[in-house]
Amino acid sequence: MLGQLQRIGKALMLPIAVLPVAGLLLRLGQPDTLNIPFMAAAGSAVFNFLPLLFAIGIAVGLAKENHGLAGLAGFVSFEVLSYGSTAINSANNLGYLGAIVAGLLTGWLFNRLSQVKLKSLEFLGGGRGIAVILITLLSVVISIVFGYIWPFVQDAFNALGHWLGATGAIGAGFYGLFNRLLIPFGLHHVINTYIWFVYGSYHGVTGDLNRFFAGDPTAGGYMAGFFPIMMFGLPSAALAMILAARPERRKAVAGVLGSAAFTAFLTGVTEPIEFAFMFLAPLLFLFHAILTGISMFVVYALGIRDGFTFSAGLIDYILNRNHATHGWWLIPIGLVVGVIYFLVFYFSIKIFDIKTPGRENEGVEFAGMGGFILDEYQVASDEPVQAVGRLATQDNSMSQQARGYVMALGGAGNIAEIEACTTRLRLNLKDMSQIDEAQLKKLGASGVMKLNQHSAQVVVGTIADMLVDEMKQFM
Amino acid sequence: MQTQNGSLMKIVFLMAVVFFVGAILYWAGLPGALHIPFLVSVGYAVLSNYAAILSIGIAIGIAKENQGAAGLAAFLGYEVIIQGATAISKTIDASDKSAFVLVAGLISGVLAGFMYNRFYKTKLPTWLGFFGGRRFVPLVTAFASLFIALILGHTWH
Numbered sequence: 001m002l003g004q005l006q007r008i009g010k011a012l013m014l015p016i017a018v019l020p021v022a023g024l025l026l027r028l029g030q031p032d033t034l035n036i037p038f039m040a041a042a043g044s045a046v047f048n049f050l051p052l053l054f055a056i057g058i059a060v061g062l063a064k065e066n067h068g069l070a071g072l073a074g075f076v077s078f079e080v081l082s083y084g085s086t087a088i089n090s091a092n093n094l095g096y097l098g099a100i101v102a103g104l105l106t107g108w109l110f111n112r113l114s115q116v117k118l119k120s121l122e123f124l125g126g127g128r129g130i131a132v133i134l135i136t137l138l139s140v141v142i143s144i145v146f147g148y149i150w151p152f153v154q155d156a157f158n159a160l161g162h163w164l165g166a167t168g169a170i171g172a173g174f175y176g177l178f179n180r181l182l183i184p185f186g187l188h189h190v191i192n193t194y195i196w197f198v199y200g201s202y203h204g205v206t207g208d209l210n211r212f213f214a215g216d217p218t219a220g221g222y223m224a225g226f227f228p229i230m231m232f233g234l235p236s237a238a239l240a241m242i243l244a245a246r247p248e249r250r251k252a253v254a255g256v257l258g259s260a261a262f263t264a265f266l267t268g269v270t271e272p273i274e275f276a277f278m279f280l281a282p283l284l285f286l287f288h289a290i291l292t293g294i295s296m297f298v299v300y301a302l303g304i305r306d307g308f309t310f311s312a313g314l315i316d317y318i319l320n321r322n323h324a325t326h327g328w329w330l331i332p333i334g335l336v337v338g339v340i341y342f343l344v345f346y347f348s349i350k351i352f353d354i355k356t357p358g359r360e361n362e363g364v365e366f367a368g369m370g371g372f373i374l375d376e377y378q379v380a381s382d383e384p385v386q387a388v389g390r391l392a393t394q395d396n397s398m399s400q401q402a403r404g405y406v407m408a409l410g411g412a413g414n415i416a417e418i419e420a421c422t423t424r425l426r427l428n429l430k431d432m433s434q435i436d437e438a439q440l441k442k443l444g445a446s447g448v449m450k451l452n453q454h455s456a457q458v459v460v461g462t463i464a465d466m467l468v469d470e471m472k473q474f475m
Numbered sequence: 476m477q478t479q480n481g482s483l484m485k486i487v488f489l490m491a492v493v494f495f496v497g498a499i500l501y502w503a504g505l506p507g508a509l510h511i512p513f514l515v516s517v518g519y520a521v522l523s524n525y526a527a528i529l530s531i532g533i534a535i536g537i538a539k540e541n542q543g544a545a546g547l548a549a550f551l552g553y554e555v556i557i558q559g560a561t562a563i564s565k566t567i568d569a570s571d572k573s574a575f576v577l578v579a580g581l582i583s584g585v586l587a588g589f590m591y592n593r594f595y596k597t598k599l600p601t602w603l604g605f606f607g608g609r610r611f612v613p614l615v616t617a618f619a620s621l622f623i624a625l626i627l628g629h630t631w632h
């Protein structure tokens with residue numbers, strides 16, 4: 001169950017990665033910035049067609065080897081579902097929810113149906129081609145079901161939206177809390193998707209994020225509270241960890257955490273900092289989640305509204321400043337949050353002697369920031385870890401590294417299946433005992449997870465995609 | 476162009492079959508045949524999007540290992556070209572059956588396919604690391620499509 005949900009969370013990443021394009025084009029094109037109308041038109045087009053991009057992206061994200069035909073099928077499936085269900089009941093509007101369901105359904109069906117082997121249909125691309133055709137036909141049938149049940153689905157989600165709206169700042173606070181608590185599992189995207197793309201309606205546009213960029217003055221309440229945390233809170237936590245490191249390690253730690261703090265401040269990508277203490281000090285992470293909730297609550301209650309297409313960093317803050325309501329208040333609030341984070345982190349680390357980076361016992365090798373990393377979204381942290389901990393492998397070309405990985409996994413003969421998953425290798429091995437964990441760590445892997453007798457995952461960082469491509473050369 | 480021993484051809488055949496399925500559904504629903512408006516609608520869902528489907532299919536046919544990120548980039552580029560160009564010139568006809576959507580589909584498909592093969596290994600500085608690799612492809616395709624929208628917007632009649 002958890003594994004399935006994590007796959008969905010991961011599949012949401014590809015469509016989410018195109019959002020900043022829409023945001024950049026729209027905001028740079030609008031009159032208060034560069035005033036290039038056709039650019040703004042292109043940007044708002046991307047917003048309008050986001051449901052289709054979700055259908056394509058989620059199907060691709062779930063499909064084995066991220067095969068493109070799944071994306072094609074996802075597109076066709078969503079179009080058929082929306083036309084079909086609207087033909088049955090003209091009040092139906094599938095929107096994001098329908099796109100997500102279409103994407104999930106397509107990805108799941110694609111993986112099952114593409115196993116079909118029919119020699120005579122090889123000219124269509126074999127099983128995958130057959131899967132696309134079958135998904136198209138199945139979508140016709142499913143659209144009938146959708147046509148009849150969608151009014152109830154819409155009602156249920158509208159009721160959820162009204163309930164959330166009625167809770168106001170308290171709801172925003174709890175959203176912030178759960179958003180951070182779900183980070184270790186990578187499931188925060190699941191609730192984010194509802195809040196940002198489905199919740200509420202303004203001139204036919206749904207979701208807090210979409211409505212914000214469509215000019216809804218009430219939207220942005222579920223994003224604004226992240227700015228103080230991501231621009232000030234977590235960078236201050238990083239500063240506290242740097243100052244708490246042993247003097248001889250401080251410089252190396254400052255290199256890693258300093259760049260992570262800068263990343264958080266500028267772009268709002270915070271996982272590298274969060275993973276640095278999440279597993280070492282769960283209580284500090286709980287504190288962080290609670291403070292995020294409080295920040296969301298306070299900011300919402302004060303009537304501050306601000307939004308982002310990527311995350312709550314300086315870039316989005318500047319880009320969207322003219323859309324925000326009382327946006328500048330976020331800066332003084334952020335400074336207060338920053339001081340609180342610094343004091344809490346610095347003194348907890350010192351008093352409870354938490355082994356944050358640079359405080360490991362003498363003689364213990366700097367083992368990486370998070371140890372076992374659960375989240376696929378975990379982005380930039382792997383690289384700096386490698387930069388500090390594995391200088392030896394820096395000069396190695398990717399190709400040599402790939403050869404090393406193949407050997408450490410028991411050679412080409414032992415690898416039955418290999419797939420890259422953003423920051424990990426997902427492996428199906430013939431003999432699990434042939435894994436050389438020590439060698440893998442030397443090559444730069446930050447974690448090895450043996451799931452059962454045959455499947456294992458190796459966390460290698462953002463290079464995973466490219467590494468697998470190279471590894472296939474040796475297999 | 477065909478890196479996967481003719482996979483582009485296979486995908487073109489496949490798209491032809493998908494269009495054919497759409498056409499049969501559409502035809503079967505017409506008053507002259509079974510007279511089921513629902514079937515006309517679902518058939519139209521496939522046929523009216525033929526240019527977008529072509530765009531996605533061509534892109535994944537060209538892309539190494541038929542990767543889906545190319546298909547996503549293609550659809551993104553397709554919409555950027557159409558919406559950008561029609562914002563520049565109000566006289567462009569971009570309806571379902573116009574020549575313009577076909578051209579936009581073909582250009583964005585080929586563009587996204589080549590962009591994938593060129594940029595899928597791009598390494599970005601750490602702070603932008605999230606947008607490196609395959610995720611970089613939709614980004615560059617969108618910006619390249621913006622230039623195509625600019626050119627088509629000023630030249631298309």
